[in-house]
Amino acid sequence: MKKRLVSLVIVTCLAATMLTGCGNKNNSADKDQAVTENAASSDKSTLRINLASEPKYLDPALNTTVDGGCLAVNSFVGLFTTDKDGKVIPALAESYELSDDKLTYTFKLKENLKWSDGTELTAADFEYSWKRAADPETAADYSYLYDVFAKDKDGIIDVKAEGNTLTAKVKVPCTYFLDLLAFPTFLPVPKKAVEVADPDGKNPGAWAQEAGFVSNGAYILESWKHNENMVYVKNPNYYDAENVTVEKLEFMLSADQTAAYAAYKAGDLDFIDAVPNDETASLLNNKEFYVTDQLGTYSVVFNVNSDLFKGKTAEQASKIRQALSLLINRDYIVENVGQTGQKIATSFVPEGMADGNGGIFKSDEYDYPDKASHGYFSEEYDEKSAREEAIALLTEAGYKFDDKGMLDPSTPIAFEYVINEDTGHKAIAESIQQDWNSIGVECTIQTSEWNTFVQDRKAGAFTVARHGWSADFNDPINMLDMWTSTSGNNEAQLGKNPENKATPEWKSYDELIGKINNCTDFAERTTLLHQAEDMLMSTWAICPIYYYNDVYMMKSYVENVSVTPFAMKYFMYAKIS
Structure with missing residues (x-):
């Protein structure tokens, strides 16, 4: 996935399993050098963030950038997701079985799943979404990821929904298949909304170009002032909504690292995904400066x-x-x-x-x-x-x-x-x-x-x-x-x-x-x-x-932001103390 921000940070040897946490590796922090010792955010229900400037697509099938991917995994969720240690774990999948020849996956979805508008989310939504992303007409840059699937006589990927069950067949045993299912290109999208916004199929991302579009993740995009800011609010229909404590995510849309860093120092941002290059050396011992694998x-x-x-x-x-x-x-x-x-x-x-x-x-x-x-x-x-x-x-x-x-x-x-x-x-x-x-x-x-x-x-x-x-x-x-x-x-x-x-x-x-x-x-x-x-x-x-x-800064009063080895940031389980 395209990386937009330079991570000018020390590289450490990654373990074979590639498991990593989001803890600060700079434990020898000098409080006198800290950027700020601000008290907790005035609003404990809101997390204020800068990732980068405005992404081209919010449609998870069309996005190719890391910052867009971060927005996708916080507003959509698939059969599997990635936890704070980089492990792939079930999300909407209640269970799954793999055939003896390791070619057929059968997923049983959780009960009573819903889209953010309250409509039912079923296995058929995954069948539609995966076939859409794999279809050359959609022109998804990541469509080649679906090459692992077996195909039917018409050249369409072999995935079928029946009630609450989804069956997918691969060409050969694939050791990373479940990892794919946690990746944004495999997240479900709402068929009705997609087709209403793009009846002639010429603009497949049209349905997610303004605030208010239907999603199924922890947050819904409530407002969007293009090239300035986005506000996401908690989705009450999220499958794990009871464990989401931060009610609102406010994103500053800017690639100006100097401006974002100034806002962070002033206490107007709680999380920034990069710092100005000339500030890096001075932040190495700051307890709010994080370096992750x-x-x-x-x-x-x-x-x-x-x-x-x-x-x-x-x-x-x-x-x-x-x-x-x-x-x-x-x-x-x-x-x-x-x-x-x-x-x-x-x-x-x-x-x-x-x-x-x-x-x-x-x-x-x-x-x-x-x-x-x-x-x-x-x-x-x-x-x-x-x-x-x-x-x-x-x-x-x-x-x-x-x-x-x-x-x-x-x-x-x-x-x-x-x-x-x-x-x-x-x-x-x-x-x-x-x-x-x-x-x-x-x-x-x-x-x-x-x-x-x-x-x-x-x-x-x-x-x-x-x-x-x-x-x-x-x-x-x-x-x-x-x-x-x-x-x-x-x-x-x-x-x-x-x-x-x-x-x-x-x-x-x-x-x-x-x-x-x-x-x-x-x-x-x-x-x-x-x-x-x-x-x-x-x-x-x-x-x-x-x-x-990966390098980022996060206020000391913020906890439980998960950062994976694939540069994804998950904010849904963050806590503001």
Whole structure:
């Protein structure tokens, strides 16, 4: 899931089970350095929050961003959910059975479930919602997650409702199937409301674009002043309403971290999901500053179809991307921009992720492509040798250099590096800009509004951009199948234009992901997953920088906000003391 806010925080080794709590890891807090020692919120029934600016979609099937996902899991609920320790637990599912061949799941729903408008919620709502999200006509970026399902003769996913029972069939045994059911794309949506708002099927998210839409989670969106604020109120028809003590969530919609931090210090916000980059170091010992484990990777992404590679062979284009990657001093970024000891990323699949076969996917024995590569492993970054190697690669790609190792004016390299509004993104971009400029690359930093930024990356309307991805569940496939040629999340545009001779051959990758999705031998599947990552990384279209952790600030009088390894924040069981 797209990560919008930079988490410039220390990365710790994640346990194999990826269980994490939401406790503060900065226990040596100095009260004199605390941002505030405000008394409890004046209204103990209201939690005031800033996550980011306004998301494009509140429809859980169409959302692809972390902040939008956080809103979804607080206003919708599925068969399963994720608890404060990152465990998948039943929500609307009373029970379930798995057939002996591990291909058929039968779920029994709880009794007397309702939508927020009081109408009955049944298994049929799940059948409708899942088939809708999987339908190409809906154009959900996450529709590929439904590829694990078996399909009927008409190519429709095999899920059927009968009364209070839902039956779903998968193609092959799937170790992470229940994890999927807790993910926003698998949350139910109200059929009547969806179809009334979009009778011709041209705007599938129309039903959830204003306040008052029907949902089934802990909170209902009561009011929405676009680009300013949202107010969610407790849903009396929520299946677990008796345990929801905070009556109202007030969201400040802004990507301005300085403004949000100022509001937090003034006591006008109780929870903020990021802090200004230049404040990070001063907050490390603050008892209200939290650092939690997260599965995710901060990267740079190249559009393989951009004019930067026009006239080049696929091999030459790859060498250009490799050279630019080698020039990035990740040590400097984590030490002087992040300042809190992030761990340099050696691959796109994050450290600590399970391998689907009882182990950890990325171990000490596996680093892409090897420990000698300055581009992906940089315990001791050697700027001189990295620069020499980058120049050699660019020379092979047809570029000329003067005797000082600077690009000759006859073969310039110039492009925009696009980021969204964020102090951390800007600081990282400026560091990378300097690294590239060391050989004469002309890089201009372009800042875009969030929704424009997301849409431009999806459409391939960029050359180079910052990229971040938080895992949706604990299996490498969700970091790899997003790069198939048909995926809506493939922002590198790999395989999108196979006629372009400057792009990597990508049919083999699509076939490999298909083979993984149909593999019944878990050990073999893990081997195939490594092969897929090797193939992805060998394009150099994805340039990992560091592994994410999650950082946020929360007032000392607030308790029980659950933060998962997948960057989701659950506010429904929060307490204000």
